[in-house]
Amino acid sequence: MVGRAQPVNPWPGIGAAALVAALILGTLLAVALRAEAGRGLGPADWAALRFTLTQATLSTLLSVALAIPVARALARRRFRGRSVLIALLGAPFILPVIVAILGLLQVFGRSGWISDLLGLAGLPPLRIYGLHGVVLAHVFFNLPLATRLILQGWQEVPSERFRLAAQLGCDGRAIFRLIEAPMLARVVPGALAVIFALCLTSFAVALTLGGGPRATTLELGIYQAFTYDFDLGRAALLSTLQLTLTVAAGYAALRLSRGDGFGAGLDRAIRRWDGGAVWTDVAWIALAAVLLLLPLSAVVLSGLSGLARTPVILVNAALISVAVAIASTVLLLLLALPMAAAIATGRKGLVELSGILGLSASPLVIGTGLFILIRPLTDPTAWALPVTAMVNAVMALPFALRILLPAARENVQRFGPLAQSLDMRPFAFLRRVMIPRMRAQIGFAAGLGAALSMGDLGVIALFADAEIATLPLQIYRLMGAYQMQAAQAGALLLLLLSMGAFWLLDRGGRWHVEA
Amino acid sequence: MLKLDGCRIANGDFALSADMEISERSTVAVIGPSGAGKSTLLEAIAGFRDLERGKISWRGRDLTDLPPGKRPVAMLFQDGNLFPHMTALQNVGLGLRPNGKLSPDEVAEVDAALARVGLPDMAARKPATLSGGQQSRVALARVLVQRREILLLDEPFAALGPALKVEMLDLVRELAAETGTTLMMVSHDPEDARRICRKAILVAENTALAPQATVDLLNDPPPALRSYLG
Missing domain, CATH: 3.40.50.300 (P-loop containing nucleotide triphosphate hydrolases)
Incomplete structure (x- = not known):
């Protein structure tokens, strides 16, 4: 009996998945073989492990604890600018880390706005470096994400339940006990797990705000083993440790989480009748808005003055970043589109694989592995930019698949039989049906991939030599050289570039789209 | 048979x-x-x-x-008989050339089929701008040119x-x-x-x-x- 033909050819997608799997598994193998396990973990390694877990735990608990009242306030209040604020809560996801760090330094740093105010009152300035700085940055990034995840839980409560509660005369406390507490019990574990996994792998935050024996994460340890000691064995050992952590945390996140943080439909306000204290809600929303907007405005304000005199070195780095982002985005689509098409035809194994990719996503570990693999053959620094573009694409792949897959499934299900009965070949179906009908999703995924690549400060730090740098790395170097004004100009440039790339691609995809 | x-x-x-x-x-x-x-x-x-x-x-x-x-065999399904992002002409044209471009003769054949089902002036319209009955007629025009x-x-x-x-x-x-x-x-x-x-x-x-x-x-x-x- 013939196997049922499919409207799309799954083999390119299977090939793409095999390539990605080979890259990840190959680098992991290289790391594992190179790791000097016999040497065991030294005191500095244990300290790195402890600090990694401490900062991730604190960041996660704070982000989620603060997000619950903010989400509650957003769920039950309707005000002008509410949907803009909720959209803004999605922004930190694509915001370059180094840009946020510069903004946070402007606000909370030693010579930042708050320290200036404290100085007026005769108080000592804030100190942002170390554990609390790392936690602050992580809360800045993850409070919005946690808010969106939890808000989704609130939106999913059927409005009839609130109506019933109002009918029964429940007060706020009773509504919490009857409706909201069970919902939170369902949603919060997933949010905790996702954010914990993200905090484990955020290299750039630890690089800029951490450091020293008391504030070094595992990833930072990998980087230092590379750049300061060139101790590949130790880098590989730490990579193995980091990998164990991320896979465990990623697995938990996959198990516990249900939705994605950037889903649609979050702008529906729930009608409820219990009133509640307006001013506490206002205070929570204002707190979240200030935490989000203050550092961003700081970047814009302080960058503007330097932007007119942007050093050539930054312009060159920006051009490199744009080129890397373009290459990375093209590669991302070349991998994600065929994979989405193959999964849509029912290749379940690929779904699993893409989940595993998300789990083992630590660019520093993959970077270490690639470095070990490339070094015997040729000079790794010559490969800094291609490797960066490739690793960025692989990191963005799980997100891109999440965006593309529902649309790909719908098109295959809805139009597959028609295409087959018309004798349309798989390539024609892809070109004339799938791609035109998925333009909006392709644009969104491409925008996300381009922005993430543009702002990435990870694997490039391992590979680059003094001659070459992407814009985020150049900004980091300027910060290290205490050229803050140039760094701030670079941060504004990077903010404009990555948000601009996202906007352009996302808009381009939705241009003249019809049902 | x-x-x-x-x-x-x-x-x-x-x-x-x-x-x-x-x-x-x-x-x-x-x-x-x-x-x-x-x-x-x-x-x-x-x-x-x-x-x-x-x-x-x-x-x-x-x-x-x-x-x-x-x-x-040509088949019309309960729904999904037309591609929403294509014009009536393109949709009917797929019956002749599912994988390529239409020649001028084929365009003329598509126009004739659309005229036969009572939609002579609708070639440039997309399904969303047609009524349910008109959409059915476009699908029938395609069946006509398919000659199954x-x-x-x-x-x-x-x-x-x-x-x-x-x-x-x-x-x-x-x-x-x-x-x-x-x-x-x-x-x-x-x-x-x-x-x-x-x-x-x-x-x-x-x-x-x-x-x-x-x-x-x-x-x-x-x-x-x-x-x-x-």
């Missing part, structure tokens, strides 16, 4: 048996209770379902192992109002008669079957029975059909 020879069609944990001959240029209704397998029968003929055993042939040529696009010898209708007009549905069925009958197409249509409405199809296939109790005169079947229905007709 379309021949289903000892066929057994599996659909999940449900299987339908069919053994029948359908003569060329006939119009046959497929009737029976919901969930009995009317669509399954059509999908097997169109090539969307595998046979567990048996074979399907047309004019003596074995179709069993051919993919849907290589069979002499068998046309299967799996209730493509179910969403239309009663008057419009009758209008569409009359158009289908006209077109089928003009082109000598063999027509099989799933029908939930006994009146449709009576009006359009002299013969009818009853699908009930995991079996599709050979075509018999529609009038006889409906006037003296077997028990399975009687409880369905009420």
Whole structure:
């Protein structure tokens, strides 16, 4: 009996998945073989492990604890600018880390706005470096994400339940006990797990705000083993440790989480009748808005003055970043589109694989592995930019698949039989049906991939030599050289570039789209 | 002649048996209770379902192992018969050239088909700007240019109002008669079957029975059909 033909050819997608799997598994193998396990973990390694877990735990608990009242306030209040604020809560996801760090330094740093105010009152300035700085940055990034995840839980409560509660005369406390507490019990574990996994792998935050024996994460340890000691064995050992952590945390996140943080439909306000204290809600929303907007405005304000005199070195780095982002985005689509098409035809194994990719996503570990693999053959620094573009694409792949897959499934299900009965070949179906009908999703995924690549400060730090740098790395170097004004100009440039790339691609995809 | 020879069609944990001959240029209704397998029968003929055993042939040529696009069969589904992002012209053009560009002659043929179904000025319109009846006409124009010898209708007009549905069925009958197409249509409405199809296939109790005169079947229905007709 013939196997049922499919409207799309799954083999390119299977090939793409095999390539990605080979890259990840190959680098992991290289790391594992190179790791000097016999040497065991030294005191500095244990300290790195402890600090990694401490900062991730604190960041996660704070982000989620603060997000619950903010989400509650957003769920039950309707005000002008509410949907803009909720959209803004999605922004930190694509915001370059180094840009946020510069903004946070402007606000909370030693010579930042708050320290200036404290100085007026005769108080000592804030100190942002170390554990609390790392936690602050992580809360800045993850409070919005946690808010969106939890808000989704609130939106999913059927409005009839609130109506019933109002009918029964429940007060706020009773509504919490009857409706909201069970919902939170369902949603919060997933949010905790996702954010914990993200905090484990955020290299750039630890690089800029951490450091020293008391504030070094595992990833930072990998980087230092590379750049300061060139101790590949130790880098590989730490990579193995980091990998164990991320896979465990990623697995938990996959198990516990249900939705994605950037889903649609979050702008529906729930009608409820219990009133509640307006001013506490206002205070929570204002707190979240200030935490989000203050550092961003700081970047814009302080960058503007330097932007007119942007050093050539930054312009060159920006051009490199744009080129890397373009290459990375093209590669991302070349991998994600065929994979989405193959999964849509029912290749379940690929779904699993893409989940595993998300789990083992630590660019520093993959970077270490690639470095070990490339070094015997040729000079790794010559490969800094291609490797960066490739690793960025692989990191963005799980997100891109999440965006593309529902649309790909719908098109295959809805139009597959028609295409087959018309004798349309798989390539024609892809070109004339799938791609035109998925333009909006392709644009969104491409925008996300381009922005993430543009702002990435990870694997490039391992590979680059003094001659070459992407814009985020150049900004980091300027910060290290205490050229803050140039760094701030670079941060504004990077903010404009990555948000601009996202906007352009996302808009381009939705241009003249019809049902 | 379309021949289903000892066929057994599996659909999940449900299987339908069919053994029948359908003569060329006939119009046959497929009737029976919901969930009995009317669509399954059509999908097997169109090539969307595998046979567990048996074979399907047309004019003596074995179709069993051919993919849907290589069979002499055009099918209209309950929905999804047009690509929403393409114009009427492009949608109909797919019937001639599913994989390439239309030549000027082919464009003229598409225009003629659109004119034949009563939409001479609608070539540039997209489905969303057409009424339900007009969308059905575009799909029929495509069937016309496809020139397949068998046309299967799996209730493509179910969403239309009663008057419009009758209008569409009359158009289908006209077109089928003009082109000598063999027509099989799933029908939930006994009146449709009576009006359009002299013969009818009853699908009930995991079996599709050979075509018999529609009038006889409906006037003296077997028990399975009687409880369905009420």
